[in-house]
Amino acid sequence: MSDDPPTSALRRPPEGGRRRRARRGEGERLREEILQAAEELLVAAGDLSAVSIRAVATAVGITPPSIYLHFADKDELIWAVCDRQFSKLAARMRSAAHGQEPLAALTAMGRAYVRFGLENPEQYRIIFMNREEREPPWVTPEHIAELTAFGDLFAAVREAIDTGALRPLDPIVVSLGLWAAVHGVTSLLLAKPGFPWPDHQGLVDHMLRTQLEGLLRLPPHTGASDDRPFSSEP
Amino acid sequence: MSDDPPTSALRRPPEGGRRRRARRGEGERLREEILQAAEELLVAAGDLSAVSIRAVATAVGITPPSIYLHFADKDELIWAVCDRQFSKLAARMRSAAHGQEPLAALTAMGRAYVRFGLENPEQYRIIFMNREEREPPWVTPEHIAELTAFGDLFAAVREAIDTGALRPLDPIVVSLGLWAAVHGVTSLLLAKPGFPWPDHQGLVDHMLRTQLEGLLRLPPHTGASDDRPFSSEP
DNA sequence: CCGCCTTAGTTATCGGCGTTAGTTTATCCT
C-alpha cells in the first residue's frame, strides 16, 4: 500500500499546471473518475475515514472544491460509491435464485446476500450499518428494497406459502425475518471480524436452514411462548 | 435542545477563571463527570458526531486537553460511555430468564436483548455496528461475550439440547445463530428507522419463534443445499 | 475571425476537529 505500482490510470502526477479542461459535455467523465478514485481509496484503506474529499481530489488530480461540482456533499459521494457496487446485489441474488423452486430460491438468495456483503464490507457497513440520517434524499425505502431484491424475496415467500410449503404467516413478516437473519450474520461478521467465529459458510447455512425449518408447515408446536408485551412500538 | 434548562448539574457557567482543582485523589471524580457529560451529549443529540472532545470539555467546564488525563483518546472515552450502559445488559437478560426453563429462557433473553438495544440506540450502534478497529484494547471477544451474557445463552442452549428439547447441533453455532437473529432485527431497526417496519414486538417474536422452532427436535430436513464455497474464511 | 457566455476548474479562506507540547498552579508531604 506504500509503493506506487500503476494499479490504476487515475493518479496523475502533480503535473505542474492545471488539469486539462474537459470538453463541453465531459463533466460526466470527471464524475466517473471521482467515483472510481473514491472507491479505490475506500477498499484500499478499508476505512471510510481514509476517504476524505481532499484525498479523493488529490487522487484524481484536481482540487477539493471541484468535487462539489458533481456531488452535493461528502455523503452523496460516498453513497454514490456504495450504490455502484450495491446495484449488482439484486442481480446476483436473482441469478442465484434463477430456476429454483421457492424454498431453494430463498436459500440461494440468502447465501448470495451474505456473500456480497462479505465481499463489499465497507459498502455494506455504510449502507446497512449506519443510521439513515446521513443518507442522501434519493435513498428511500423503495430504493433499499430494490437494492436487496426484496420484491423477489417477497414473491418467493408468497409462492412458498401459497403452495403450502410454508405456513400461512404474513409474507411481509416472513420476508423481513429472513432479511434480518442474513443481515444479522453479515453485520456481526463485519463488525467483529476478530471474534472467534466458526466457519462462515456453516454459520450462514445454519441460519438459513433454521429459519426456513421454523417456517415449514408442521404439526402445531408446543414450544416456549411467553407473551409479555414489549415496551417500544413503531 | 436550544434553551438551557438545568437538566443536569454538570454544566458550569464559564466561570471566568480556572476550574477549582480537585483534591489529591479526586481525579476520579472528574473522570465520572466527563463520562456523564459525554453520555448526555450522545443521547441528547442522538449522534456520535455531536460528541466532540471540545464539546464534552465545554459541557464539563474544562479545557479539551484535560480529558486526555483520563482517557487515552476519543475512542476510549466513547467506548467507556457505552460500556457503562452495556454493563447492565447481561443482568437484564439474566433476570429476564431467571427461573424459566431453557426454551422460555432463550426467548426471554432474546427479547431483553432487543429491548435493550432499542432503548440505547447510540450505544448499540457504536458497540455492535462499527468495525472493531476503533475499539480500545480492553474490548476483547471475552468482554463482548460477557456483555451479551453469552455464557448464559450458551448454557441454556446446551441444556435444551441435553434434555432433548433441541436437536443435537453444535451449541456454539446454535447460540451464535440466536445472537445473529436478535442482532439482525435490532440493528436493522436502528439503522433504518424510517423503513415501513411492522410492529417491532411482532417482528422480534416472529424471529425468535421461527428460530427456535427450526431448532426443535424434528424429523430430518431435506432443505435446499447449494454448496459453492464462500470466499472468505475465518 | 471575434467577442460573449457558459462550464470547469482554480485560490484563498473559514470554522471545527483530535491531539500534543509545554507551562502554570494548587494541593499535599516532609
Next chain:
DNA sequence: AGGATAAACTAACGCCGATAACTAAGGCGG
C-alpha cells in the same frame, strides 16, 4: 517552608468539510 506532583491551563499543528470569489478554456452566434 519548600519541593514534588497532580491537575489543570495556553498555544499550536495538521487535518477535515465546505464556501466564496475568481479565472481560464471551450463553443457559438455574428
